[in-house]
Amino acid sequence: MMIIKTLKIKKFYFLFPVLFITLVACGQNPVDITETQVFKEMNTKKPAVKTEQGLDTATFAAGCFWCVQAQFSQLEGVKNIVSGFAGGHTANPTYRQVSTGTTGYAETCNIIYNPSKITYRELLAAFFIAHDPTQLNRQGNDIGTQYRSVIFYHNPGQKKLAQYYIRRLDEVHAYPKKIVTKVTPFTKFYPAKESHQNFYIKNPDQPYCQLVIQPEMKRFKKVFHEKIKKH
Secondary structure, eight states, X not given: OOOOHHHHHHHHHHXXXXXXXXXXXXXXXSSOGGXXXXXXXXXXXXXXXXXXXXXXXXXXXXXXXXXXXXXXXXXXXXEEEEEEEESOSSSSOOHHHHHTTOSOOEEEEEEEEOXXXXXXXXXXXXXXXXXXXXXXXXXXXXXXXXXXXXXXXXSHHHHHHHHHHHHHHHHTTOSSSOOOOEEEEOOOEEEOOGGGTTHHHHOTTSHHIIIIIHHHHHHHHHHTGGGBOOO
């Protein structure tokens, strides 16, 4: 049964003892893919890339966008992240509509980054750490097509890299199951309301943030400790 995260937050206060034991974080990987040569290749700093605008965009759906935004915002070279919706079939979707799982939209993050400081390959490495790409239409306790794993590519180069590394990760059996991430052309992105932007920063004491997002951020930071912003 689909559970809306906003309702979960309220329920956490009453179910804390049980959830503390049974909660599965929103995409914790079942194995450590960081030891594979494929991941190390993705995560290796490449020569600086110049673009006419100076910035580029990566668009990922990897489960709860609160969690994805919080993780990627830690990376040096990431300038801005907008939480929203992509991949659906209705105009101007609301969070509540998307949460029904009937709109075709996935919770998605538009990541604006400086390719001279962090490359698309490195962002793909982060994508595969930020969630479990073998879970179909869910991430942990977040269940529904709105939590599916998707790479929305903006150009042929992004498409080629995404497909290449998915194939390589499957070939080396980086996960016990096959990756289900879809590689789809970017079309339209609808930003979520302001209350969903930087949700973790605004609500660090919420039980969902403490029990789900914080552990994911710590694990993400441990993997990418050399790429984390220096504040």
